Amino acid sequence: MTSAAVPIRLSHVSLVYEGGVVALDDVSLEVARGERICVLGANGSGKSTLASVVCGLLAPDAGEVELAGEHVCSDGRPDLEAYRRARRNLGLVFQNPDDQIVTSVVEDDVAFGPENLGLPREEIASRVTRELHRVALDDYAHADPSRLSGGQKQRVAIAGALAMEPDVLVLDEPGSLLDVRGRAAILRVMGRLAKAGTTLVHVTHFMEEAVEADRVIVLDRGRIALEGTPEEVFARGAELADLGLEVPFAARLSQRLGLPWTCSEKDVVDAIAGVPFGDRTLLGHRPDVPKASCPQMGHLISVEHASFSYSGRAQALDDVSLEVAPGVSTAIIGQTGSGKSTLLRLFCGLEVPDSGRIVVAGNDTSTKRGRKAVRRVVGYVMQHPERQLFAETVEKDVAFGPRNLRLSADEVSRRVNRALELVGLAGKREASPFQLSGGQRRLCALAGILAMEPEVLILDEPTAGLDPRGRAMLRRVLVRLRERGITLVQVTHSMEDAARCDRVVALDQSHLVAVGTPREVFSPENEERLTKGGLGIPRSLRVARELERRGWPALGDPLTTDELVAAIGETAGTGAFAGETVGTGTFVSPQEVR
Amino acid sequence: MALKISIGQYYAAASTVHALDARVKLWCVLTVLVAVFCTSNAAQLLLAAGFVAALLAIARVPAGRVVASVRPLMVFLAVLSLFNLLFVRTGEVVATLGPLSVTSGGITAAALYTARFALALVAGSLVMLTTTPTQLADAFDRMLSPLSRVGIPGHEIAMVFSLMMRFVPTLADETSAIIDAQSLRGGAFDEGGPVRRVRSIVPVVVALLASGLRHADGLSRALDARCYEGGAGRTHFHEQHLGAREVVAALVTAAFVALLALLGFLF
Numbered sequence: 071m072t073s074a075a076v077p078i079r080l081s082h083v084s085l086v087y088e089g090g091v092v093a094l095d096d097v098s099l100e101v102a103r104g105e106r107i108c109v110l111g112a113n114g115s116g117k118s119t120l121a122s123v124v125c126g127l128l129a130p131d132a133g134e135v136e137l138a139g140e141h142v143c144s145d146g147r148p149d150l151e152a153y154r155r156a157r158r159n160l161g162l163v164f165q166n167p168d169d170q171i172v173t174s175v176v177e178d179d180v181a182f183g184p185e186n187l188g189l190p191r192e193e194i195a196s197r198v199t200r201e202l203h204r205v206a207l208d209d210y211a212h213a214d215p216s217r218l219s220g221g222q223k224q225r226v227a228i229a230g231a232l233a234m235e236p237d238v239l240v241l242d243e244p245g246s247l248l249d250v251r252g253r254a255a256i257l258r259v260m261g262r263l264a265k266a267g268t269t270l271v272h273v274t275h276f277m278e279e280a281v282e283a284d285r286v287i288v289l290d291r292g293r294i295a296l297e298g299t300p301e302e303v304f305a306r307g308a309e310l311a312d313l314g315l316e317v318p319f320a321a322r323l324s325q326r327l328g329l330p331w332t333c334s335e336k337d338v339v340d341a342i343a344g345v346p347f348g349d350r351t352l353l354g355h356r357p358d359v360p361k362a363s364c365p366q367m368g369h370l371i372s373v374e375h376a377s378f379s380y381s382g383r384a385q386a387l388d389d390v391s392l393e394v395a396p397g398v399s400t401a402i403i404g405q406t407g408s409g410k411s412t413l414l415r416l417f418c419g420l421e422v423p424d425s426g427r428i429v430v431a432g433n434d435t436s437t438k439r440g441r442k443a444v445r446r447v448v449g450y451v452m453q454h455p456e457r458q459l460f461a462e463t464v465e466k467d468v469a470f471g472p473r474n475l476r477l478s479a480d481e482v483s484r485r486v487n488r489a490l491e492l493v494g495l496a497g498k499r500e501a502s503p504f505q506l507s508g509g510q511r512r513l514c515a516l517a518g519i520l521a522m523e524p525e526v527l528i529l530d531e532p533t534a535g536l537d538p539r540g541r542a543m544l545r546r547v548l549v550r551l552r553e554r555g556i557t558l559v560q561v562t563h564s565m566e567d568a569a570r571c572d573r574v575v576a577l578d579q580s581h582l583v584a585v586g587t588p589r590e591v592f593s594p595e596n597e598e599r600l601t602k603g604g605l606g607i608p609r610s611l612r613v614a615r616e617l618e619r620r621g622w623p624a625l626g627d628p629l630t631t632d633e634l635v636a637a638i639g640e641t642a643g644t645g646a647f648a649g650e651t652v653g654t655g656t657f658v659s660p661q662e663v664r
Numbered sequence: 665m666a667l668k669i670s671i672g673q674y675y676a677a678a679s680t681v682h683a684l685d686a687r688v689k690l691w692c693v694l695t696v697l698v699a700v701f702c703t704s705n706a707a708q709l710l711l712a713a714g715f716v717a718a719l720l721a722i723a724r725v726p727a728g729r730v731v732a733s734v735r736p737l738m739v740f741l742a743v744l745s746l747f748n749l750l751f752v753r754t755g756e757v758v759a760t761l762g763p764l765s766v767t768s769g770g771i772t773a774a775a776l777y778t779a780r781f782a783l784a785l786v787a788g789s790l791v792m793l794t795t796t797p798t799q800l801a802d803a804f805d806r807m808l809s810p811l812s813r814v815g816i817p818g819h820e821i822a823m824v825f826s827l828m829m830r831f832v833p834t835l836a837d838e839t840s841a842i843i844d845a846q847s848l849r850g851g852a853f854d855e856g857g858p859v860r861r862v863r864s865i866v867p868v869v870v871a872l873l874a875s876g877l878r879h880a881d882g883l884s885r886a887l888d889a890r891c892y893e894g895g896a897g898r899t900h901f902h903e904q905h906l907g908a909r910e911v912v913a914a915l916v917t918a919a920f921v922a923l924l925a926l927l928g929f930l931f
Binding site: 122125127154157158160161162164166169170171172173174175177178181183184186187189190191194195198212214216230231234282357371384418420443444445448449453455457458460461470471474475488504519522523 | 673674676714795796799826827829830833834838841842844845846847848849850851852867870871874875878879881882883885887888889890891892893897898899900901902903
C-alpha cells in the first residue's frame with residue numbers, strides 16, 4: 071500500500087483513438103481515499119476509456135496522470151515502469167464476466183492476481199478465503215466458474231480484484247450484462263466495500279446505481295458535463311435526459327408531481343401520502359384500457375402440456391400450456407432459470423418437447439417438416455444477437471437470410487431495404503456492423519431477422535445490456551412492428567416492459583404461474599406470489615398499492631408513470647400537486663444515511 | 665443443436681488420484697499409455713483394463729462421466745476398428761462381401777487396436793477429470809521450465825494451454841448459438857450437396873472468429889489488470905511437493921509395467 075497520496079489524479083487529460091475519435095477531452099478528476107465515485111454516461115461518452123485510464127491500462131495522449139502515488143504520465147508521455155508499479159495497486163472489474171475469469175476453478179481464479187504479485191502461499195490462501203467470504207461465495211470455492219450465473223461470475227471477478235488489495239477498485243459497467251438479481255447482488259457487495267473504506271470508481275449507465283455514491287460525474291462526448299453529489303446532479307433531470315441517461319423512477323415521479331426532489335421511492339410515497347386528497351374519491355373506478363384486439367381466429371402458437379428437460383438435467387419446463395393469438399404482443403417473465411428461454415427455443419423448433427406438443431401456425435414442431443415450416447413463420451432474436459454479426463457491411467449481413475431463401479436479387483434488395491427502413495438503419499447500409507454503436511448493432515441483427523419477413527417475432531431479452539438510448543431505439547422499433555401486425559413474444563426482466571404488452575406469461579421454476587393481461591397477472595392476488603418468485607410488479611403499480619394501503623382510495627391499477635400521475639392528480643383534486651409548496655416531503659440525502 | 669464438449673472437464677472429488685502431484689500424475693499416466701500401446705495379447709489387455717478400472721474406482725469418478733468425456737472420440741475409434749476389420753489381410757479369410765473380405769488377422773487387429781485405444785483414452789481422460797487446468801498448467805510449467813533456459817517460453821506455453829482449456833466451453837456455447845441463429849435464417853447445415861454445406865460453414869467461422877477476437881480483447885485487459893507479466897516473479901497458490909503418495913504412485917506404475925512385460929514373455 072502506498073502513502074497517503076491521492077489515489078487518482080488526472081489533470082487535463084485527452085485521448086484520441088485511431089480515426090480521430092475523441093474519447094476524452096480535457097478531463098480533470100481527483101479521487102480521494104475512501105471516496106465512492108460514480109461515472110455516468112451514455113455509450114460512446116468516453117466512460118469506459120476513462121475507466122481504462124484510471125486503472126492504468128491506457129495512457130492518454132495529453133495531460134498528467136497520477137495513479138496510486140506514482141506519476142505515471144506527464145504531458146502525454148507514459149512512464150511504463152511507473153505504470154507497472156501503479157497497476158499493482160489498482161483493481162479492475164469490467165462488463166463481461168466470461169472474459170475476466172482465467173481458470174476453471176473459482177478459488178484458483180481468485181488466487182491468480184496474488185500469484186502474479188508474487189505473494190507467499192499462506193498469504194494467498196488467507197486472501198482467497200477472505201475475499202470469497204466477502205462476496206458470499208464461500209461454498210463455491212471449488213466450483214467451475216462456467217457453471218455459475220452471470221452475477222456469481224461477476225462476484226468471482228470482484229473477489230479476484232480485491233484479493234490483490236488494491237488502493238482503488240474500478241468497476242466498469244459490472245452489472246450491464248446481468249439480470250436484476252445479479253445486479254442487486256453486485257450493488258450490495260459495493261455497499262459493503264464502501265463501508266469498509268475501499269475507494270471505488272464505478273462506471274455505469276444505470277442512474278439508480280449512482281444514488282449511493284459520494285460524487286457523481288456525468289460524461290458526454292469525452293467531457294465532464296455535470297459533477298456533484300447525486301442530488302445535485304439528479305435534480306437536473308432535463309439535462310440528463312438530453313445526455314442519454316434515464317432519471318430514476320422515484321425522481322421522475324417526484325418531479326412530475328412537483329414534489330421535493332428525491333431518489334427514494336419511500337420518500338415519494340411518504341410525500342404523496344401526506345397530501346390530503348379531495349372528496350372526489352374514485353373508489354372502484356378503473357380507467358378505460360384499450361382491450362387488446364383479440365381476433366376470433368385460431369391461435370398462432372399453441373403449447374399443449376409441454377414438458378422439456380435438457381439431457382441429464384432437471385426439468386426445464388413442466389406441463390406448460392398457453393396460446394398466443396395473432397397480432398398480440400406477449401411478455402414472458404420469470405427469474406433466470408425459470409425456463410423462459412427454453413420456452414422460446416421450443417417455439418422456434420430448436421428444441422422439441424419431451425411430452426406434449428407445440429403447434430405454430432398449424433405446424434407441429436415434433437416433425438422435421440413441421441420445424442422447417444415453423445422456421446419460415448418465426449423470427450428468433452436471441453440474447454445479444456449482435457454477437458453473431460459476421461458480414462463486412464450491414465447490408466450484406468441483413469441479406470444473409472433472404473439470399474439463403476434463394477430469392478431473386480430484386481426481392482432480396484426489396485426485403486433488405488424494408489428491414490433497414492423499419493429499424494432506422496437505412497443510412498448505415500455500407501457501414502461495417504462492427505463500427506455501429508451497441509444499440510445500432512442490435513438493430514442490425516434484428517433487421518437480419520426481419521428480412522425473413524416472419525409473422526411471429528420472438529425476442530429473448532431484447533434490451534439487455536443496452537444503454538437508455540439503445541433501449542429507447544429498440545422499444546420504438548418494437549412498437550412499429552406491433553402496429554404492422556407482427557405478433558411479438560418477448561422474454562423480459564423489466565416489469566415495465568411487460569406492462570406495455572397485451573399479455574403476460576409468468577414462469578417460476580419451470581412451471582406456469584400466471585397468464586393474462588398485465589392487470590390480471592399483476593393483480594393484488596398474484597402480487598405476493600410474484601414477489602416471492604423474485605419478479606415483483608411494475609413500479610407505478612407498487613406506488614399505487616402502497617398509497618392504497620395508507621388509506622388512499624383505489625387508484626385503478628396504473629401500470630405506467632403517466633397513468634399513475636393522472637390517477638393521483640384526479641384523486642387528490644387538481645391543484646394539490648400543481649407546483650404548490652407541499653412541504654411534507656422529507657429529504658434524506660445519501661450522505662446522512664452513510 | 666447443442667455442441668457438447670466435455671473433453672478435459674474437471675470432476676471435483678476428494679481422492680488420492682486428485683491429490684496426487686500433477687507432474688507425477690502426468691509422468692505416471694504417460695508411462696501407462698506407452699505400456700498400454702505395447703500390449704499384444706489378451707492377458708496383457710485384461711491386466712491393463714483391470715488396472716485402469718481400479719484407478720477409476722480410486723479416483724471416485726463415476727463411469728458415466730468418463731464415458732461422456734471420451735464419447736466424442738468414440739466415433740474416431742469406431743472408424744479405426746472398421747478399417748482394421750476390412751483392410752487387414754493377414755490370416756485366413758473368414759467372410760467376404762463383394763470386394764471386401766474379413767480375415768482372422770483383421771479381427772484380431774480390430775479388437776487389439778480398439779481395446780488399446782479405448783484404454784488409453786480412458787487413462788488419459790482420467791488425468792483431465794482429476795486435475796484442474798491450473799494444476800496441469802503449473803505442472804507443465806515446472807516440467808517445461810528447463811526449456812526456459814534455452815530460450816523457449818515454457819511457462820507461457822503452459823499458460824496458453826490453460827487459457828485454451830478455459831475458453832473451450834465458452835466458445836462451444838457460442839458456436840452452437842451462432843449455428844442456431846444462422847439455421848433459423850436459412851443457413852443450410854444439414855441439407856444440400858457437400859459444396860453448399862461447406863460454404864454454409866464460412867459465416868459461422870467468421871462470426872466465431874469475431875467473437876474470439878472480442879474475448880481476446882477482454883482477456884488481455886483482464887490479464888493486464890491482474891498484473892500478469894509472465895512466469896517471472898510469480899508464486900503458486902497450490903503446493904507442489906513430492907511425498908509418500910507420489911512415491912507410492914510411481915511404484916505402483918512401475919509394478920504395473922513390470923507385470924505387463926512379464927505377461928508379454930509368458931504368453
